[in-house]
Amino acid sequence: MITTLNDTTASAVDKKMTQMRETFGATTVGSVLTLIIVATGEDIDQPLQAAVQASHEHPSRVIVVDADTDAETGLDAEIRVGRDAGAGEIVILRARGDVMSSLDTLITPLLLPDAPIVTWWPEDAPSSPVHDVLGSISQRRITDAASSSDPDATLKRLRRGYSSGDSDLSWARITRWRGLAATAYETPPISLPRSVSVAGPAGDPSVRLLAAWLALELGLEVDIETVDGCPAGPQSLVFEREDGTVALRRGEGDSVIISLPGDQEDQRVPVPASSLYELLAEELRRLDPDEVYGEVLAHAFSKVEDASTFAKGKPEPTDAVSESLEAAAVRAADDVAARLAEAISARGEAHLVVTGGTIGTATADALPVAFVEHEVDPAAVHVWWGDERFVDADSEDRNDQSVRVGFLEKIAFAPGKVHPVPSTSSGMSLDEAAAWYGQELDRAGGDRPFRTRGEAFFDVLLLGVGPDGHVASLFPRHPAQQLDGASAVAVVDSPKPPPLRVSLTWPVLNSARHVGLLAAGAEKADAVARAHRGIDPWEVPASSVRGLESTTWYLDESSATGLRKG
Ligand SMILES: O=C(O)[C@H](O)[C@@H](O)[C@H](O)[C@H](O)COP(=O)(O)O
Numbered sequence: 110m111i112t113t114l115n116d117t118t119a120s121a122v123d124k125k126m127t128q129m130r131e132t133f134g135a136t137t138v139g140s141v142l143t144l145i146i147v148a149t150g151e152d153i154d155q156p157l158q159a160a161v162q163a164s165h166e167h168p169s170r171v172i173v174v175d176a177d178t179d180a181e182t183g184l185d186a187e188i189r190v191g192r193d194a195g196a197g198e199i200v201i202l203r204a205r206g207d208v209m210s211s212l213d214t215l216i217t218p219l220l221l222p223d224a225p226i227v228t229w230w231p232e233d234a235p236s237s238p239v240h241d242v243l244g245s246i247s248q249r250r251i252t253d254a255a256s257s258s259d260p261d262a263t264l265k266r267l268r269r270g271y272s273s274g275d276s277d278l279s280w281a282r283i284t285r286w287r288g289l290a291a292t293a294y295e296t297p298p299i300s301l302p303r304s305v306s307v308a309g310p311a312g313d314p315s316v317r318l319l320a321a322w323l324a325l326e327l328g329l330e331v332d333i334e335t336v337d338g339c340p341a342g343p344q345s346l347v348f349e350r351e352d353g354t355v356a357l358r359r360g361e362g363d364s365v366i367i368s369l370p371g372d373q374e375d376q377r378v379p380v381p382a383s384s385l386y387e388l389l390a391e392e393l394r395r396l397d398p399d400e401v402y403g404e405v406l407a408h409a410f411s412k413v414e415d416a417s418t419f420a421k422g423k424p425e426p427t428d429a430v431s432e433s434l435e436a437a438a439v440r441a442a443d444d445v446a447a448r449l450a451e452a453i454s455a456r457g458e459a460h461l462v463v464t465g466g467t468i469g470t471a472t473a474d475a476l477p478v479a480f481v482e483h484e485v486d487p488a489a490v491h492v493w494w495g496d497e498r499f500v501d502a503d504s505e506d507r508n509d510q511s512v513r514v515g516f517l518e519k520i521a522f523a524p525g526k527v528h529p530v531p532s533t534s535s536g537m538s539l540d541e542a543a544a545w546y547g548q549e550l551d552r553a554g555g556d557r558p559f560r561t562r563g564e565a566f567f568d569v570l571l572l573g574v575g576p577d578g579h580v581a582s583l584f585p586r587h588p589a590q591q592l593d594g595a596s597a598v599a600v601v602d603s604p605k606p607p608p609l610r611v612s613l614t615w616p617v618l619n620s621a622r623h624v625g626l627l628a629a630g631a632e633k634a635d636a637v638a639r640a641h642r643g644i645d646p647w648e649v650p651a652s653s654v655r656g657l658e659s660t661t662w663y664l665d666e667s668s669a670t671g672l673r674k675g
Pocket residue numbers: 464465466467468469496497498508572573574575576579580581582605
């Protein structure tokens with residue numbers, strides 16, 4: 110049974126659905142979830158057909174949002190119950206005009222009471238599904254990077270905005286490949302491969318995720334080889350082992366040919382491409398978060414050389430050498446205040462990132478005087494931390510504690526504009542604290558500046574430099590450097606005590622107009638000199654943070670000695 114309502118309202122749709130259900134004798138008793146399909150302006154037939162087929166396994170109320178934001182504001186609805194709706198019921202909302210901003214209120218009356226909500230974007234995924242107005246009310250959020258115009262960039266964005274409960278159909282598409290790979294890999298004599306490679310079309314998200322999954326499982330680098338002119342998805346997966354080559358190669362039709370060392374002949378295994386319905390049904394089988402997908406996604410773009418791209422292409426750093434640590438701190442504070450004043454007059458507010466450590470604290474303590482001298486309106490300034498120790502809120506080990514008396518209590522910042530990193534006192538775990546801080550940053554600045562070259566979010570970002578060349582809590586050759594998919598990461602076993610920390614990541618540290626690197630004392634001279642020799646994040650983190658407008662090293666005579674030798 111199908112009924113269409115024109116120029117209607119959500120409550121009228123809900124009432125009509127109840128009537129039709131009674132007329133048809135359908136009930137929602139069997140429905141187990143509400144599936145929201147956001148098909149704005151795109152073809153809704155394919156995803157709707159897949160949802161109808163999947164409803165036989167997962168009886169659902171399906172709400173299709175087909176919004177046309179350019180049309181005259183209004184709402185049309187099509188309601189299907191009975192045979193026309195598979196094993197559930199369907200509402201197609203053709204929302205026109207600026208309804209996108211109030212989609213949640215439009216949808217709420219139509220949700221199944223006390224049932225999980227799954228939102229699926231068959232086409233263009235939002236940058237951060239959990240922050241999308243419908244994603245934020247959903248327990249599971251399904252995207253499909255392969256259907257976007259730039260799948261690799263979409264997957265990178267999804268990685269950055271990932272939250273537990275997200276998944277992507279590119280991941281579901283390699284379920285069979287992952288099963289075959291595990292079986293082939295476990296063919297005796299099992300040995301860690303000398304090399305692993307995955308081949309497929311350039312930028313294919315399923316290939317990227319398969320390679321990342323293997324890299325994560327095996328603790329190896331996995332090569333991705335591009336194959337032109339081939340179908341979507343993985344074309345081959347090759348383990349080179351001591352005993353020979355274990356290979357899975359796409360064969361004719363939907364088959365995969367498996368070659369194992371010592372086998373007289375290859376095995377041919379049918380691996381039909383999953384239909385949209387099958388992919389959706391697989392996703393709906395689990396309403397708990399797919400944490401493996403989250404870990405694989407985080408690993409998918411974690412190559413360190415990416416980190417150096419965030420610093421490249423910006424103005425070269427300059428050096429400001431003072432006669433002492435204190436003088437360097439005062440000089441830095443003066444420049445910081447001047448730049449914050451510029452930012453406020455240009456944009457009405459300013460974002461400052463402060464740091465921990467000796468000279469970092471001395472610089473913060475010099476800011477109250479500098480704010481007055483440059484007439485900085487403190488109520489317009491946001492304060493963030495580049496890193497923080499994950500200890501009790503009152504611990505003197507906290508970076509925000511070390512600047513409390515000399516900086517935070519000396520300046521009348523506006524409530525809500527000082528953004529400390531959660532401490533152990535918050536009850537959050539370290540990972541939760543990092544994710545929370547990352548999302549605070551995303552919400553405050555959107556997700557574009559951190560990922561978009563040429564855009565800035567912070568106005569001034571200060572970093573102390575360790576004797577090993579670390580900045581924030583990104584240490585040389587430390588795996589936390591590679592987790593640049595989020596805005597803030599958990600750092601464990603920090604070489605500098607205390608061991609547990611939260612740190613901003615490379616893309617975020619490199620999203621400031623002005624960067625100030627603070628280093629004083631002879632023990633910093635080597636790190637300062639090495640950082641001046643070129644951008645090398647893995648070995649010398651301090652070399653890899655640059656401001657879009659300026660980068661200044663605030664040094665004293667003893668930390669600058671390595672520079673004069675050239
Ligand atoms: O939490 C931290 O420890 C700091 O943020 C760290 O990055 C610090 O700035 C450097 O280690 C330099 O510290 P010093 O200036 O004390 O050497």
